[in-house]
Amino acid sequence: MGTDSAGTEQRQPVMADVAKLAGVSHQTVSRVLNGAPHVRPDTRDRVLAAIRELDYRPNSAARALVTRRSQTLGVVSFDSTLYGPASMLDGIERAARSAGYFVSVTSLRSLDGRSVQEAVDRLRDQGVEGVVVIAPQTSAVSAVARLSSSVPLVAVGSGNQTQVPMVSVGNRYGAGEATGHLLDLGHRTVHHVAGPANWLESQDREEGWRLTLQAAGAPVPEVERGDWSARSGYQAGLRIAGLGDVTAVFCANDHMALGLLRALHEAGRSVPYDISVVGFDDIPEAAYFTPPLTTVRQDFGELGRRALELLVGELEGVAPAETQVQIAPEMVLRRSVAPIGHR
């Protein structure tokens, strides 16, 4: 306790302190802070100087309380260790920052509807203004669709779940391109290592593959199913190597393709001379697999950015031009594919 009646306590300065130092009212300080008009330049300068001198920081809780805006968005992610979700999160965060929002994240371990609901509730309790859900499992999407939520929400993933604004990649298209490319090279048919059955991306890629085969009159082989991991791709590869008549494989992601490559190598099958392999995602490492992997590139960062754009549009009352955004993937040709019979 200082001798001065004002005290010299060691507490954070508040707006009133700035006002006193600058010789104005707290409201004028607020005006300066918020860029309101009708403040004389020299008054503004005095206020700014006082702010600097005291190292004053506005209290965000107080502001949020009165404006009812937290400037914070929530992101629910499934497994942010995976390359895809991590990249989307990164894209979302960057876009959010440049739009003036903070980003609060929460990860899901389990993918049932209840845990999605819980995650969104948690975020909502924190006061987020909107939520992006990165949860591309069918269960999660349907959970999102019937989410009893008063918070604006955008999903990123695949699916034609029109109840919820959504941005996704043209998985069906990309898978079709990959499959078509292999058929064009003379392969009689194309085998498929699919992702988990409950992921929308798996379903769409599988469908794209299947429809393309059917359209070309090619036989549709039984699907091998993995879980996105290299390990599961390896196991699928061992089974495929045992089949004997396989000349082309389309994997639903690059990690599984890596495992497949490994299994084929161990089984003494040469890629691409015996078997051509195509992946999906184009992770940065795909160009350095043995052999370099032909794959379908999707821009995860862009996906995240577009999702955020959609959400911010909704929040700030801009008419939602489209609530279903689709981003086209693009084939990247590398040495893991060859025409049939090429040796």
Add this chain to the structure above:
Amino acid sequence: MGTDSAGTEQRQPVMADVAKLAGVSHQTVSRVLNGAPHVRPDTRDRVLAAIRELDYRPNSAARALVTRRSQTLGVVSFDSTLYGPASMLDGIERAARSAGYFVSVTSLRSLDGRSVQEAVDRLRDQGVEGVVVIAPQTSAVSAVARLSSSVPLVAVGSGNQTQVPMVSVGNRYGAGEATGHLLDLGHRTVHHVAGPANWLESQDREEGWRLTLQAAGAPVPEVERGDWSARSGYQAGLRIAGLGDVTAVFCANDHMALGLLRALHEAGRSVPYDISVVGFDDIPEAAYFTPPLTTVRQDFGELGRRALELLVGELEGVAPAETQVQIAPEMVLRRSVAPIGHR
């Protein structure tokens, strides 16, 4: 505008609404919400029922304003697209949630001190109670050290920067193990593909490698330097393949090892028969490289968890047992190494 004077407006219920419905004062509602003692069971039940009926959610801004606690922690990450940072973020988020905190993230694109300062300031403006910095560059660490910040802060990365609480991996130790293992196998020396010179992890791994060679009296070859990417490992690999007398290479991470493997393969050098290769990290895919990669495993999730533990300890006034936590990495043996002369 209802006929009732109370109105039937469509606004979020507040504590007073719950209190009125339950026939108690707002303070009693608060007590129930915060688990305070001296509330009669049936009163508590009435309040709980009212909360459920109105779907009441406490306003976190109001609570934060009065308690001066936001229940939010900040994370500054460098490139959350990379496997390491993404995994740490994941570990941090999970640990934070179970400790009752929210997590707000912000990504750095550039790594100079100023942008670290900005990121921390931004988080602080948002009202976070503490910050974890995942920024393993020397520049970032020194920036953190002299950060003019009134927020508790923990760094995760390497280094002996004792001014800041820090949790890191025994990079020197791990690199020494890897190098020693290769020497034990009869290799005359071990080449090294290092990470960026300004990353602490690079520096420590390089030092571990160098000291081990020197201790064994082995010659210390010139270092090849990459940037963690498979691409840079590939380029280093091309150079190493041109050297001719190399029999063992230790790469500072698995992605560069992947590129190296690719380059050696293209150059017609067999791994492990001509050249043994060891990586660092043990990313999930390392077991499926061609050949499967011997590497040094570090548990990123654990790293994140420990960092958060340290931070929460600091926040909640627990005596900081240790402010410098070190986690031991562990070698994982796979087929990319062989004794010298083995064929």
Add this chain to the structure above:
DNA sequence: GTGGGAGCTGTGAGCGCTAACTTGGCACTA
């Protein structure tokens, strides 16, 4: 009885900010 300590609940103030309104001054017009 009556004082007093528990157990339970209510009252009032105030966290730091913004929104809405009010006030005072000055220039320009009629």
Add this chain to the structure above:
DNA sequence: TAGTGCCAAGTTAGCGCTCACAGCTCCCAC
């Protein structure tokens, strides 16, 4: 000179919550 309008401030009232402090009831010891 009075009236109008605009600019540049100041004043007041909350936002929804928690904290500190009263009360009130009940029960038991003396």
